[in-house]
Amino acid sequence: MLEFRIASKFLRSSKGQTILIILGIAIGVSVQVFIGTLIQGLQKSLVDKTIGSSPQITVTSEDNDGSIDRWEDKIKSIKNSNSKVENVSASTDFSAFIDKNNKTYPVLIRGFEFANADKIYKIKDNIKIGREPKDENEVLIGIDLKKDASLKVGDKITIFTPKGVQKEVKITGVYDLKSSSINDKWILTTLKTSQDMFNYGDKVTAIEMQVKDVFNADVISKDVKSSLNLNDVKISNWKDSNASLLSGLSGQSASSIMIQVFVLVSVVLGITSVLAITVMQKSKQIGILKAMGIKDSAASRIFLFEGLILGIFGAVIGVALGLGWTYSFTKFAVNPDGTPVVPLYLDYKFIVFSVVIAIASACIAAIIPARKSSKLNPIEVIKNG
Structure with missing residues (x-):
């Protein structure tokens, strides 16, 4: 696809800027994966230690x-x-x-x-x-x-x-x-x-x-x-007698989600601002392309593809970094007996979800620059240089 090839060429022409954007996305995703995986491992450890070797539902007679x-x-x-x-x-x-x-x-x-x-x-x-x-x-x-x-x-x-x-x-x-x-x-x-x-x-x-x-x-x-x-039977479950534990787990989940949301917002704003500058930098090329017959919608797709490419590379590198940080944490933060304070727990659904969210966020971040590029007037852009 022509728009994809042009997007790739734009990114390759500004390698330093592209690498910085990918690193920004990767760091954001790695923080998200690290915190999410750590919280999930902590929760699983707490649940295992509290009720992992005990009944979770008990039937008694009245x-x-x-x-x-x-x-x-x-x-x-x-x-x-x-x-x-x-x-x-x-x-x-x-x-x-x-x-x-x-x-x-x-x-x-x-x-x-x-x-x-x-x-x-x-x-x-x-x-x-x-x-x-x-x-x-x-x-x-x-x-x-x-x-x-x-x-x-x-x-x-x-x-x-x-x-x-x-x-x-x-x-x-x-x-x-x-x-x-x-x-x-x-x-x-x-x-x-x-x-x-x-x-x-x-x-x-x-x-x-x-x-x-x-x-x-x-x-x-x-x-x-x-x-x-x-x-004549009474059914009880562990949640009835562990309200404080449930409250603590809910608090951990809420704080984890809030941190991840703020990280995603910062990533989206960063990509949006950089791609908006790219529109200005590449305005002459876009104007020439439009003069050659490329439609406004195609010009918009160029920047959407840029967001997609940046999101994919950033997400993959970010997941690798996040898992690496989590693994390192389990090796450095250990109990006196050598076991990790927080065990390594990999939730593949969460990891895939993080990748999808990162890519989607990068694409969303590219919408504003894409719309801006579609409004460029090729005659004015070429005329003004």
Whole structure:
């Protein structure tokens, strides 16, 4: 296309100016990609640390005894009715206490099917000593409870329930779920052991699950309740109890968007001003072209193509720079254990979106110079030199 070839020639004829414009766009895009990627990595890290290894939706009973019967059918119903539910686990929980060296320690007994619970809590990955319970009357304790009560793997402890039941169990392992309140209170055992200990038969006290999109947990929880079609169950989700975290994440997103908008505005203004000057610099050439028969619309397209070319080169270089800065940041900003403070997280949709926005912004920035070039009178331009 003639207009594209002329636009390319105009840009090549002013190489220094062209390089500066491309660098300006590239720096703007790189800042956008760097900030956006950094904020997304920080948000993902916060969400993973807060709820990544915990249930995001929990089903409990509102009956007097707090139990859920036919729980296996309910889990099947939840899985079959909603593809957004990822991991589902049943548990039987109750408060109890243990006695060690004439000192009482309040605990929460949690009975799991470990194959399912491990997908949520990552228990197996966080066992520091020993193994998870496999048989009845075996338990897993937290690392803080081990220290406080001077316990070790292989010890036998007696669990006392509020109903007066006493149960001797053997410690098979020690876990660390990175939460002192959990490590100090939870005693994990098999579902059968906890059911027998509290005389629950084949009932459970909670059905816990994780979802594919954690930020839609509140919407998915309503779908879960509809699929169960029961009035005696309570559905809670992580967003209900993490309002401050959600507020912080929203604030981060808002600030990131504002910074990116200001960067784009500065890029658009910069391109517009430079291309407007280019119109004046190339006015004689444009006048000659018009005198040779090029229409006003074609003259306008020359500068639109200039904006397109500048936007493409600037966007590609900017993305490369932005990703390079992000990668460098994850290598320099590290925790004492060597892990990055903010993990590298690449959202390809965001990167493509940034490229498209940068190119679109460059084209929009070229509209004013393009309209200005279309209004040039070839006779006056040639006459005045």
